[in-house]
Amino acid sequence: MNSKCPIILLICCLLAVLVFAGCAEPISYPEFVSPELRTLPEQPLILPEYRIIGYSVRKTPILCTVIGHGQDVILILATIHGNEPAGTPLVRQLSKYLQQNTQLLIGRKVVLLPMANPDGLAYNSRCNANGVDLNRNFATDNRINNRKFGYNALSEPEARAIEQLISEYSPDRIVSIHQPLACIDYDGPAFSLANRMAQHCNLPVRKIGAKPGSLGSYAGLTLGIPIVTFEMKQSDSFLGSDALWQKYGDSLLAAITYPQTLTSK
Numbered sequence: 001m002n003s004k005c006p007i008i009l010l011i012c013c014l015l016a017v018l019v020f021a022g023c024a025e026p027i028s029y030p031e032f033v034s035p036e037l038r039t040l041p042e043q044p045l046i047l048p049e050y051r052i053i054g055y056s057v058r059k060t061p062i063l064c065t066v067i068g069h070g071q072d073v074i075l076i077l078a079t080i081h082g083n084e085p086a087g088t089p090l091v092r093q094l095s096k097y098l099q100q101n102t103q104l105l106i107g108r109k110v111v112l113l114p115m116a117n118p119d120g121l122a123y124n125s126r127c128n129a130n131g132v133d134l135n136r137n138f139a140t141d142n143r144i145n146n147r148k149f150g151y152n153a154l155s156e157p158e159a160r161a162i163e164q165l166i167s168e169y170s171p172d173r174i175v176s177i178h179q180p181l182a183c184i185d186y187d188g189p190a191f192s193l194a195n196r197m198a199q200h201c202n203l204p205v206r207k208i209g210a211k212p213g214s215l216g217s218y219a220g221l222t223l224g225i226p227i228v229t230f231e232m233k234q235s236d237s238f239l240g241s242d243a244l245w246q247k248y249g250d251s252l253l254a255a256i257t258y259p260q261t262l263t264s265k
C-alpha cells in the first residue's frame with residue numbers, strides 16, 4: 001500500500017467536514033440585497049379565486065375576484081351606475097396590486113366586483129338594460145317602488161347578485177365606487193372609515209344622505225355594515241388605470257387595512 005494514502009484520506013476527511021460545516025451555516029442575504037428589502041415581510045402565496053356571481057339582463061356574466069382567506073372581509077365594487085366607468089379600471093388595478101403584495105391579505109379576504117352593471121357600462125347608461133337604477137333596487141325601509149327603481153325590491157338580476165354576494169361573504173366593510181360628486185359619503189357606522197380614506201386622497205368627507213333603496217341604505221342602515229360611497233370626479237373617466245391608481249389607490253388600501261394605519265403603497 002502507498003504510504004501517502006492515509007495522508008490523502010485525512011485531507012479528504014478534513015475537506016468534507018469543512019464543506020458540511022459550511023452547509024450548516026444560516027442562509028444569509030447576498031450583499032447586493034438592500035437593507036430595506038431584507039426587512040420586507042415574506043410574501044405568502046395567495047391565489048385569487050375568479051367567480052361568476054350572476055348574469056345581467058343581457059346575460060353578461062358578472063365577475064368577482066376573491067383574494068385571501070382571512071376573517072376580516074372587505075367588499076369593493078364599482079360601476080353599479082354604468083355611466084360612472086372610472087371605478088372599473090381602478091378596481092382591476094387594485095386586484096393586480098393585492099396579488100403582488102399579499103402581505104396585505106394576512107388575516108383578510110378582499111372581494112372585488114369591478115363591474116356591477118355590465119350592460120349599463122356597455123351602453124353608457126346609469127341604469128341596467130331594463131332601465132332600472134340598480135342603486136335604488138335594494139330592500140330597504142326607505143325604498144320606493146316604481147318603474148325607475150324597480151316595481152319591487154331586488155327585481156333586477158344585478159341587484160340580486162350583489163345582495164347574494166353580501167349574504168355569502170358577510171363583509172365587515174364595503175366600498176362602492178361612483179362618480180361624479182367628488183366626495184366620500186358613508187352610511188351606517190362608517191364615519192371613521194370614511195375619514196381614514198379621506199386622509200389618503202383629495203376627496204372630502206361629505207354626508208349626502210340615505211337614498212331610497214340604495215346599496216348604502218341597505219348595507220349601512222338595514223344590515224349595519226359600514227359602507228363608504230366613494231364618489232370620484234367626472235374628469236376621472238378620462239384617466240388611465242395607472243393615473244387612477246396613483247390618485248386613489250392609497251385610499252382603497254387604507255379601507256382594506258382599516259383600522260390599521262396604512263404606512264405606504
Ligand SMILES: [Zn+2]
Pocket residue numbers: 081084178179180
Ligand atoms: Zn353613482
